[in-house]
Amino acid sequence: MKILFNLVSLAMIVFLASCGSGTSKKDLESKGYFGKLVSIKQAYHDEDSSFTAKAKTEAKSVDDLVAAQSKLTKLEEDSKAEFKAEAAKMGLPITIPFVDSTGNTAYVVKDVKITALDWDRATLEATIELKADSEKTMGGQNVQLSVPALMLNENNQVIKDHAYDHWFVLAVSKEMKAGETQKVSGVISINKANAEMKKILFKSNDDYKKAKGWN
Numbered sequence: 001m002k003i004l005f006n007l008v009s010l011a012m013i014v015f016l017a018s019c020g021s022g023t024s025k026k027d028l029e030s031k032g033y034f035g036k037l038v039s040i041k042q043a044y045h046d047e048d049s050s051f052t053a054k055a056k057t058e059a060k061s062v063d064d065l066v067a068a069q070s071k072l073t074k075l076e077e078d079s080k081a082e083f084k085a086e087a088a089k090m091g092l093p094i095t096i097p098f099v100d101s102t103g104n105t106a107y108v109v110k111d112v113k114i115t116a117l118d119w120d121r122a123t124l125e126a127t128i129e130l131k132a133d134s135e136k137t138m139g140g141q142n143v144q145l146s147v148p149a150l151m152l153n154e155n156n157q158v159i160k161d162h163a164y165d166h167w168f169v170l171a172v173s174k175e176m177k178a179g180e181t182q183k184v185s186g187v188i189s190i191n192k193a194n195a196e197m198k199k200i201l202f203k204s205n206d207d208y209k210k211a212k213g214w215n
Contacts, residue, residue, distance in 0.1 A: 031154060031196040033094065033114065034122065036086055038195040041119070044079035048072060080119055087117035093125070098200040099152075101207075106131055107147070109202050110181065117190070125185040126170050126202075134176040144173040147184045148208035153196040161193065167208060 055068035093113040100109040107128040116123035126147060135143040147170040151159040159166050170184040188194060209215045 032194070032198050033090075033096070034190050034195045034197060037083055037117065037190055038192055040079060040083045040086060041190070042192070044075065048075060051075065083119055090114075090117065092116065096124075096200055097198070098126075098202060100202045102147075102202050102204045104131065105204070107145075109147070112149075112200050112202075115185070120190060121187040122190055123185060123187050124168075124170060124200075125183055126200075128182055128184060130176055130178050130180050130182060132178050134174070136175075142173050142175055144171050145176070145182075145184065146171045146205060146208075148203050148205060150201045150203060151188070151194060151197040152199040152201055154198045156199065158201070159193060159197060165211060166193065167211065169208075 051068070051072065055065070055072075059065050059068055093115045096112050096114060098109060098112045102109065107130050110127040110129055112124060112126040114122050115125045128147060134145060137143060148167055149170065150165055150167060153159055168186055168188045170186040172182055172184045176182055188197075206215070
């Protein structure tokens with residue numbers, strides 16, 4: 001009965017995740033870099049939810065539950081294969097428009113790219129030109145250089161994480177000198193909110209700390 005419990009739990013999770021959805025798959029596909037990818041994931045979750053609910057009511061034996069679990073696994077594999085194929089069509093790396101509003105005190109952003117697309121996340125990498133040497137701790141360890149940013153949609157509006165601006169951070173931790181060009185990287189989720197991402201807005205660390213209430 002553990003399999004049945006897992007199926008029921010999965011149905012509830014998917015149902016709750018889809019509640020309040022007012023954006024169609026076509027709307028997702030027409031907006032931002034991740035729209036088509038998110039629509040593939042949404043179609044998977046919709047089909048998964050429907051099949052799980054059906055299996056919960058129609059399964060009569062352990063064999064039925066095992067067969068249902070097998071079909072769910074196949075559905076996930078096929079969806080991830082479709083996702084991977086669509087991601088391949090996008091031609092990585094993808095250069096993204098950006099605005100550098102950091103003030104250019106510690107570094108200048110030269111470019112930003114999507115370098116990898118996975119089922120749950122996208123990897124972003126930015127090229128920066130350093131204005132100062134990297135910092136070290138009192139013990140001589142390299143201090144991580146963090147490059148905070150926000151995502152903008154096609155209307156240049158900041159993408160939100162619920163009611164809050166959705167910040168993310170690209171970073172590198174190594175010894176670096178002023179004048180060098182370096183890479184910083186990080187990940188963002190591929191989800192419905194971020195489907196509309198069209199541009200990156202780089203902000204200063206002071207702006208980031210202030211937004212988080214850290215100073």
